[in-house]
Amino acid sequence: MSETIVEIRLLIASAQEHLREQAFSVSTLKKYSRLWGRIADYMTISGLDAYDRKVGQSFLENIFGQFPYSQLSVQEKTVVRKVQCLTEFQEKGSVQGKRKKTAPDFKGGIGELMTSFITSRQESGFSVSTLTSNRRNLHIFLEFTAGQGIGSHCFIKPYNIVAFVESQKNASLTVKYGMFGVIRNFLKHLHSVYPDTPDLSPIIPKVNYIRQAKLPSVYSREEIQSLLAVIDRGNPKGKRDYALMLIGARLGLRASDILGLRFDNILWNNCRIVVEQKKTGRTLELPLASEIGEAIIDYLKHGRPVSDLPYVFLSLIPPYRQMTNITMSTITSNYLTLAGIDTSMRKRGTHILRHSLAAELLDKRIPINVISGTLGHSSTDSTQHYLRIDTRAMEPCALQVPPVANGFYDKVSGFFFPGKNRGGKR
Numbered sequence: 001m002s003e004t005i006v007e008i009r010l011l012i013a014s015a016q017e018h019l020r021e022q023a024f025s026v027s028t029l030k031k032y033s034r035l036w037g038r039i040a041d042y043m044t045i046s047g048l049d050a051y052d053r054k055v056g057q058s059f060l061e062n063i064f065g066q067f068p069y070s071q072l073s074v075q076e077k078t079v080v081r082k083v084q085c086l087t088e089f090q091e092k093g094s095v096q097g098k099r100k101k102t103a104p105d106f107k108g109g110i111g112e113l114m115t116s117f118i119t120s121r122q123e124s125g126f127s128v129s130t131l132t133s134n135r136r137n138l139h140i141f142l143e144f145t146a147g148q149g150i151g152s153h154c155f156i157k158p159y160n161i162v163a164f165v166e167s168q169k170n171a172s173l174t175v176k177y178g179m180f181g182v183i184r185n186f187l188k189h190l191h192s193v194y195p196d197t198p199d200l201s202p203i204i205p206k207v208n209y210i211r212q213a214k215l216p217s218v219y220s221r222e223e224i225q226s227l228l229a230v231i232d233r234g235n236p237k238g239k240r241d242y243a244l245m246l247i248g249a250r251l252g253l254r255a256s257d258i259l260g261l262r263f264d265n266i267l268w269n270n271c272r273i274v275v276e277q278k279k280t281g282r283t284l285e286l287p288l289a290s291e292i293g294e295a296i297i298d299y300l301k302h303g304r305p306v307s308d309l310p311y312v313f314l315s316l317i318p319p320y321r322q323m324t325n326i327t328m329s330t331i332t333s334n335y336l337t338l339a340g341i342d343t344s345m346r347k348r349g350t351h352i353l354r355h356s357l358a359a360e361l362l363d364k365r366i367p368i369n370v371i372s373g374t375l376g377h378s379s380t381d382s383t384q385h386y387l388r389i390d391t392r393a394m395e396p397c398a399l400q401v402p403p404v405a406n407g408f409y410d411k412v413s414g415f416f417f418p419g420k421n422r423g424g425k426r
Contacts, residue, residue, distance in 0.1 A: 006050035006090070008043055012036045015089040022095070035082045038326045044317060045237075045334075056087045062333040063326060065348040079326065104139035109152045114138045117189045137179040138186060153190055154197065161187075161203040177209040216355035216386060217346035224249050224356055226339040227332075237316055239303035241331050243295040244313060248332075248353030251286050252375050254279060255325045255350040262310045266296070277376050284376040325350070358386045 012033070019029055042059050043051065060083055064076060072080065088095050106115050118138070122131055144164050150156055164183075168176055187201035219227075228245055232238040247258050256278040265275050271288045296312065304312075307320045314320045315327070329349040336343050346352070354375065361371045372383040 006052065008040045008051045011051055011086070011090055012040065015086055015095075018089060018094060019085075032082050032085065034324065035079060035326065036086055038324060038330070039083070039086070041315065041317060041327060042330055045330075051086075051090055053087050053091065056083045059083060059330070062337075063329045063349060065333070065343050065346070104135050104142075106139065106142060108142075108146070110145055110150070110156075111142055113153060113190065113193070114142060114186065117186050120189070133178055134182045137182050140179065141183050141186075153194070156200065158198075158200060158203055161200050165203075165205060173207060173209045177207040180204050180207055216358070217352050218359040219341065219346070219352055219356045221356075221360055223339070223341050224353070226341060227335050230335055230339045233298070236299075236303035236305075239295075239299040240313060240316075241335070243292070243299045244328060244331065245335065245353065246292055246295050248350055249357060250289060250292055252354045252357040253284075253286075254354060255328045257284075258350075259311070259313055259323045259325065259328060261312045263312060264310075266312070268293070280376065280378055282376060282378060286374070355386070358383070362386060 015036070016029060016033060019032065024032075039051070039056070039059050042062065043049075043055065046058075048055055060080060063079070064072060069077065069080065085095050106112065118131060118134060121134065126134075141164060144167060145156065145160065148160055148163070150160065165180070168179065171179070184201045184204040184206075187204065188199065191197060191199040191201070228242065228249065231242045231245065233242050244258060247253055247261075248255070251273070253275070254277070257275050260278060261273075261275065266273055266288065268288070271293070272285055273288050274283065274285045276283050300312070305314055305316075305318075305320045307314055309320065309322065311322045313323055315323055332350045332352065333343075333348040336348050358371060358375060361374065368380050368383055368387075371386070372380045375383065377383050
C-alpha cells in the first residue's frame with residue numbers, strides 16, 4: 001500500500017480483499033471478519049478512531065488481561081493470531097501467506113499397515129483431531145523405522161522399539177503420552193493381524209500423565225456486586241449490559257447461552273428460563289428471579305433496538321445482530337476495570353461470572369450435585385473441578401506444621417542473616 005490505512009472499516013475491507021487473494025477459504029474469511037468486526041465495535045465503544053498495534057493489544061488485554069500467550073487456550077490463541085494478522089496488514093500492507101501442511105506420506109509395507117489402522121479407527125468413530133494426531137505420531141515412528149533400514153513389520157525387533165523410545169527422551173510428557181499411546185495400539189493391531197508375530201506393545205512404556213485443568217479465576221461476591229454497581233443503567237447500553245452481567249452472575253450461564261437467549265426461552269408465567277446449552281446440547285431449566293426479570297424487561301422496553309431477530313440481546317450499532325462471546329468478554333473486562341477490581345492475577349472474561357457463582361455456592365456449603373445441576377454439567381465429575389478453590393472446605397485437611405527444635409535458628413542464622421548477632425529472635 002502506498003499509504004498506511006488506520007480507519008478501521010477501510011482497513012478491514014482492504015485486509016479481507018488481501019486474504020481473499022491469498023486463497024484463504026470463505027469460511028476462514030468469515031471467522032476473521034467477525035473478529036475484526038468486534039475490534040471495530042470495541043473501538044467505537046472506546047472512542048478510538050485510528051487502528052494501530054496498541055489498539056490491537058488493548059483489545060486483547062480487555063479480553064484476556066495480562067496473561068502470557070503460553071497460558072491461553074487454543075481458541076484464545078486463535079483470537080490473538082487474527083488480531084496480529086490485522087496489525088501486520090496495517091503496518092506492512094500484506095500478511096505472510098499460509099503455509100500449506102503436507103499430509104504424512106505412509107510409504108512401504110509398514111506405512112500401508114498404518115493406513116489400515118487409521119482407517120479402522122476412523123470407522124470406529126474417532127474424532128478428526130484425534131486421527132490427525134495419530135497420523136502425525138505414527139509417521140514419526142515410520143520415519144524412525146525407515147532410518148533403521150526396516151522395510152517390513154516382520155523385521156521390527158524389541159531393541160528397535162527400545163531405541164525409538166530412547167530417541168524421544170527429550171519430548172514433553174504431553175507429546176510422549178499421545179505418541180506412545182497410539183504406537184502401542186498400532187503394535188497391538190499388528191499382532192492381531194499377524195498372530196504369529198510377537199506382541200511388541202508392552203515394550204512401549206506407559207506415561208503417567210494427567211492433564212490438570214487450570215485453576216478457575218474467581219471473584220468475591222463483593223467484587224461482583226461492585227462490577228454490577230458501576231454499570232450506568234441510564235442508557236440503552238447500560239440496561240443491556242446490566243442484564244447480561246446479572247444473568248451471568250446469578251445463574252452462571254455460559255456466554256454462548258446468554259447471547260443465544262431467545263424470547264421463547266423465557267417462560268414469564270412460570271418464572272423460569274429454559275435453554276438448550278450450546279456446549280452440551282442438554283436442556284437446562286433455571287429460576288427467573290425477580291431482579292433478573294426486571295432487568296430484562298427494562299432493557300426490552302427502553303434499550304433494545306427495534307428488530308425482528310429472535311434473540312433478546314443485540315448489538316448497539318446497526319445493522320443490529322446477535323452479539324458474540326468476544327464482545328461480551330470485552331464488556332465484562334471493561335466493567336472490572338471501571339470498578340477498580342484487581343485483575344492482575346486473574347482472568348477477565350465472561351466466564352469469571354460462572355466461576356465466581358460456583359465458588360459462592362461452595363462457600364455456602366451447597367451440595368455438589370445441586371451446584372452441578374445449576375451449572376448444567378452432565379455429571380458431578382465436571383463440577384469437581386471447582387473443589388480446588390474451596391479453601392474453606394480444605395482447611396480441616398491441612399497438616400500441622402511441626403515445631404522447630406530449640407537452637408535451629410542459631411544454627412542457620414549465619415547463612416540466612418550473615419553479619420547479624422546469633423541467638424536473637426528472627
